[in-house]
Amino acid sequence: MSPLRRAGALAWKDVTVELRRKESLNSMLFFGAVVLMIFQFALGPGPERIQAAAAGLLWLAFVFTGVLGLARSFQVEQEDGCLDELLLAPGGREALFLGKLLGNLAFLLVVEVLILPLFGILYNLDLWAALPALILVVVLASLGLATLGTLLSAMTVHMRAREVMLPLLLFPLAVPVLLGAVAASQSALAGEAMGTALPWLKLLGGFDVLFLTASLLAFDAVVAD
Amino acid sequence: MGSRHPRGTTALGWGALGLLGAGAYAGFGIAPPDAVQGQVQRIMYLHVPAAWVSLYVASALVLVGSAVYLWRRQPAWDRLARSAVEVGAVFTALTLVTGSIWGKPTWGAWWTWDARLTTTALLLVIYIGYLMVRGVVEDPDRAARFAAIVGILGVLDVPIIHMSVVWWRTLHQPPSVLRMEGAPTMAPVMLFALLLNMTAYTVLFVYLLRRKMELEAIRDACRAAKP
Numbered sequence: 268m269s270p271l272r273r274a275g276a277l278a279w280k281d282v283t284v285e286l287r288r289k290e291s292l293n294s295m296l297f298f299g300a301v302v303l304m305i306f307q308f309a310l311g312p313g314p315e316r317i318q319a320a321a322a323g324l325l326w327l328a329f330v331f332t333g334v335l336g337l338a339r340s341f342q343v344e345q346e347d348g349c350l351d352e353l354l355l356a357p358g359g360r361e362a363l364f365l366g367k368l369l370g371n372l373a374f375l376l377v378v379e380v381l382i383l384p385l386f387g388i389l390y391n392l393d394l395w396a397a398l399p400a401l402i403l404v405v406v407l408a409s410l411g412l413a414t415l416g417t418l419l420s421a422m423t424v425h426m427r428a429r430e431v432m433l434p435l436l437l438f439p440l441a442v443p444v445l446l447g448a449v450a451a452s453q454s455a456l457a458g459e460a461m462g463t464a465l466p467w468l469k470l471l472g473g474f475d476v477l478f479l480t481a482s483l484l485a486f487d488a489v490v491a492d
Numbered sequence: 493m494g495s496r497h498p499r500g501t502t503a504l505g506w507g508a509l510g511l512l513g514a515g516a517y518a519g520f521g522i523a524p525p526d527a528v529q530g531q532v533q534r535i536m537y538l539h540v541p542a543a544w545v546s547l548y549v550a551s552a553l554v555l556v557g558s559a560v561y562l563w564r565r566q567p568a569w570d571r572l573a574r575s576a577v578e579v580g581a582v583f584t585a586l587t588l589v590t591g592s593i594w595g596k597p598t599w600g601a602w603w604t605w606d607a608r609l610t611t612t613a614l615l616l617v618i619y620i621g622y623l624m625v626r627g628v629v630e631d632p633d634r635a636a637r638f639a640a641i642v643g644i645l646g647v648l649d650v651p652i653i654h655m656s657v658v659w660w661r662t663l664h665q666p667p668s669v670l671r672m673e674g675a676p677t678m679a680p681v682m683l684f685a686l687l688l689n690m691t692a693y694t695v696l697f698v699y700l701l702r703r704k705m706e707l708e709a710i711r712d713a714c715r716a717a718k719p
Contacts, residue, residue: 415645422638426628435624436642439617440649443656450660470656481648485641488562 270362277353277366281340282373291339291374299332299382303389314391321390322452326445328386329379329405330412334434336374337416340367341424350424354490364417364486371420372413379405392456400455400464407471408448411478415440418482421489447471501702508699511692515541518685532597537685539590541693542583543608547615547650549697550580554622555647558640567712570636573643574626575704579697581619587612607658614653618646632715 268276285291306324310317317324344350353363383401387394394401419436423429438445447467454464461468519537526533557573560566591609592602603609622642629635678686 418641422625422641425634425638426625427630428628432621432624432628435617436621439614439621439653440645442614443649443652446656446660466659470652470659474652477648477652478645481645485645488637488641491637 268358270359270365273356273358273362274365274369277363278369278373281367281370284343285370285374291336292377295332295336295374295378296381298335299328299378300385302328302331303382303386307389317390318392321386321392322449322456324390325383325386325452326408326448328382329375329409329448330438330441330445332378332382333375333409333412333416334437336378337371337413337420337437338423338430338433340371340417341420342429345424350490360487360490361483363490364421364483367421368413368417368482371417372409375409375413376406379409394456396458397455400461401452403461403468404448404451404455404464404471407468407475408444408451410475411444411471412437412441414475414479414482415444418486418489421486443470443474447474498706501699501706504695504699504702508692508696511688511695515685515689515692518688523682523685524679529598532594535590535594537689539587539594540686541690542587542590543612544690545693545697546580546584546587547612549694550576550583551615551647551650553701554580554643558643558647561636562640562644567636568709570640571705571708571712572701573640574622574636575701575708577619577622577639577643579700579704581616581623582700583693583697584612584616584619588616605657606661607654610657611650611654615646615650618642618650622646 303324306320306328307317310320310324341350344353354360356363383394383405386392416433416437419433419440423432423436426432447470451464451467451471454467455461515537520534523534523537525531553576554573557569557571557576561569561573588609591612595604596602622639625639625642626635629638
C-alpha cells in the first residue's frame with residue numbers, strides 16, 4: 268500500500284470514528300461559538316469595536332478551537348493503546364503523520380465552515396462578497412495550523428501537562444499563520460480585491476510548504492522510541 | 493565545548509569582565525550623548541549588545557546544537573543547545589527589560605507591539621517553551637530529542653515571525669548598524685563604543701555558556717553514575 272493510500276485510510280478511520288462519536292466535533296463547535304460570544308462581552312455592546320476587530324477575533328476563535336481538536340488527535344490513539352500498533356505498521360511513518368494531518372485538517376475545516384455563518388450573524392457582517400477570498404485564507408491558514416499542530420500533538424502526548432504544552436508551543440510558532448490569516452481576512456472583509464492580500468497569502472503558502480516539509484522530516488524523531 | 497578546560501573558562505571570565513568595564517567606560521564616559529535623545533540614548537550600549545547576543549549568537553548555537561544532536565545523538569551537542577537556550581533566555585529577558593527602560597522616556601510607553609519587540613518577546617517564549625519541554629518529559633533522551641526539534645523549529649521560525657510582524661507594523665528605529673546600504677548612521681565614537689560592548693557581551697555569553705555546559709556535563713555524569 269502506498270503511503271498516500273495508508274494516510275488516506277488512517278484519515279478515513281479518524282473521520283468515521285468521529286462521525287459516530289461526534290464528541291470532538293461537538294465540543295469544538297460549541298467552544299468556538301462560546302468564544303465568539305464571550306468576545307462580545309470584551310468589546311461590545313456597540314458594533315464598532317467588535318466589527319473593527321472581527322477578523323482577529325475570528326482567528327482567535329479558530330485557533331483556540333483548533334487546539335482542542337489537535338490535542339485529541341494523538342491522545343485518542345494513546346488512550347486506546349493504538350499508538351504502538353500504528354507505529355509498528357509496515358512502511359514509513361510519513362503515512363501516519365499525513366493521515367493524522369488530513370484528519371485534523373478535515374475536522375478543523377468542518378468546524379470553521381460551520382462557525383463562519385455564526386460569526387457573520389453575531390458580528391453583523393456581510394460575508395457573501397468576501398467568501399471566495401475568505402475560503403482561500405481559511406484553507407491555507409488551517410493547513411499551517413494543522414501541520415504544526417499535528418507534529419506538536421504527537422510530541423505533547425508524551426508530556427505531563429500536555430493540555431498546556433500544546434498551545435504553549437503552538438501559538439508562538441504559528442504567529443506568522445495567525446498574522447497572515449488575520450491580515451488577509453481583514454482585507455477580504457473590507458471588500459478589497461484579492462491582490463492586496465497577495466503578500467499575506469504568499470506568506471501563508473510559503474509557511475505551509477516550509478513547515479510541512481520540516482514536520483515530515485521531524486516526525487520520525489518525535490515518535491521514535 | 494567547555495567541560496574539559498575550566499581554567500580556560502575562568503580566563504574567559506576575566507576577559508569578559510575587562511571588556512565589560514572598558515565597554516561601560518566607552519559607552520557612559522567617552523561617547524557623546526545623542527543629539528536627539530540626550531543621555532537616555534546611552535542605554536543602547538546595554539540593549540543592542542544584549543539583543544545581538546540573544547537574537548543571533550544564542551539562537552545560532554541553539555540551531556546548530558539541536559541539529560547536530562538530532563543527527564549524531566552525542567550528548568555534548570544537546571548540552572550546547574540547552575545551555576545556549578538557558579543563557580540566551582537570560583539575555584533575551586535583559587534585551588526586553590533594557591528596551592522597555594529605553595522606550596518609556598523616548599516613545600512614552602513601556603511596551604509597543606512593533607516588529608522587533610514582538611519578535612524578541614516571542615523568542616523568549618520559544619526559549620521558555622524549550623526549557624519547559626525538558627521539564628515535562630520523563631525520559632531524558634526523549635526530552636533532548638523533543639527539545640531539539642522545538643529548538644530547530646523555533647529558531648527557523650523567528651525570521652519568519654519577524655518578517656510577518658514587520659509587514660504588520662513597525663515603530664522601531666531602522667537598524668543603524670546592520671543596515672543594508674552599508675554605512676552606519678552613528679558618530680564613529682558611538683559606533684566604536686557599541687561594537688566594543690557587543691564584543692564584551694559576546695565574550696560574556698561564551699563565558700556563561702561554557703560554565704553552564706561544564707555544570708551540565710557534571711550533572712549528566714552524576715545521572716549516569718546513579719545505580
